[in-house]
Amino acid sequence: MTLVADPTLHPTTPVLDLIGVTKRYGGTTAIREVSLTVHPGEVVVLLGPSGAGKSTIFRCVSGLVSTDAGQVRAFGRDLNTLSRRELDLQRRAIGLIFQQFNLTGRMNALGNVLAGRLGHVATWRVLLRAFPQSDRQIALAALDRVGLIDKAYQRADSLSGGQQQRVAIARVLAQQSRLILADEPVASLDPAAAENVLSVLREVAHERGIAVLCSLHQTDLARRFADRIVALRAGVVVMNRPAHTVQGPEIDTIYRAA
Ligand code: ADP
Numbered sequence: 001m002t003l004v005a006d007p008t009l010h011p012t013t014p015v016l017d018l019i020g021v022t023k024r025y026g027g028t029t030a031i032r033e034v035s036l037t038v039h040p041g042e043v044v045v046l047l048g049p050s051g052a053g054k055s056t057i058f059r060c061v062s063g064l065v066s067t068d069a070g071q072v073r074a075f076g077r078d079l080n081t082l083s084r085r086e087l088d089l090q091r092r093a094i095g096l097i098f099q100q101f102n103l104t105g106r107m108n109a110l111g112n113v114l115a116g117r118l119g120h121v122a123t124w125r126v127l128l129r130a131f132p133q134s135d136r137q138i139a140l141a142a143l144d145r146v147g148l149i150d151k152a153y154q155r156a157d158s159l160s161g162g163q164q165q166r167v168a169i170a171r172v173l174a175q176q177s178r179l180i181l182a183d184e185p186v187a188s189l190d191p192a193a194a195e196n197v198l199s200v201l202r203e204v205a206h207e208r209g210i211a212v213l214c215s216l217h218q219t220d221l222a223r224r225f226a227d228r229i230v231a232l233r234a235g236v237v238v239m240n241r242p243a244h245t246v247q248g249p250e251i252d253t254i255y256r257a258a
Pocket of ligand 1: 025
């Protein structure tokens with residue numbers, strides 16, 4: 001079953017809006033006049049060969065690098081106009097999912113998910129690891145949502161790669177992010193685990209109206225799990241279309257021509 005998020009169902013401000021963004025590193029233009037939009041509940045997949053500019057887009061959105069031209073608007077605010085403190089708050093509102101899971105291996109799954117509550121909890125509680133019961137409930141509910149409630153007290157490093165990535169999804173759910181950036185979230189997983197992780201990500205995005213920007217290498221997975229595909233080549237957007245209108249061979253061309 002495909003649930004295509006219909007942006008007309010969300011006549012709201014886009015959660016993420018890049019308008020003509022250019023970023024250079026010295027003499028290299030990593031991305032050139034990139035524009036893309038992610039609405040609430042929409043999964044936008046960035047496709048493109050290595051060096052196409054996918055990570056640069058993530059760095060610009062998370063405010064890790066400044067842009068040379070154009071605007072990055074997250075939650076309706078232009079990142080360039082934010083104070084340092086506002087930028088920090090903005091960053092905390094963005095859920096991050098990485099290729100290498102980025103869990104604390106010796107901590108159990110629940111502890112890792114509770115880390116998603118850090119921005120919501122008083123510092124003394126974090127230091128004492130005395131999370132309020134309400135936060136534990138949010139974290140347990142998030143683990144339940146990704147099908148891992150029975151692993152709550154198991155060390156993260158004893159879980160499979162797919163399970164670890166689902167813990168990472170639970171962590172961003174507990175964080176109650178409205179925007180998730182997933183940088184090659186399934187690159188280290190076998191095909192079955194990759195499908196499983198992407199379907200959980202897509203389901204929670206649609207259910208909860210979370211905007212997801214996700215980079216992938218696998219064109220077949222992009223067509224199946226994205227609502228919209230944005231393909232990049234040498235830092236330039238060469239395709240930006242609803243995924244169901246994209247044919248496999250069209251995307252393969254982007255890779256072949258690289
Ligand atoms: P992708 O994530 O699609 O592999 P990147 O965003 O990492 O692509 O890279 C885009 C381009 O920017 C490449 O040409 C890369 O070599 C260049 N680049 C990325 N980061 C840096 C950096 N820190 N310094 C110089 N060049 C960089």
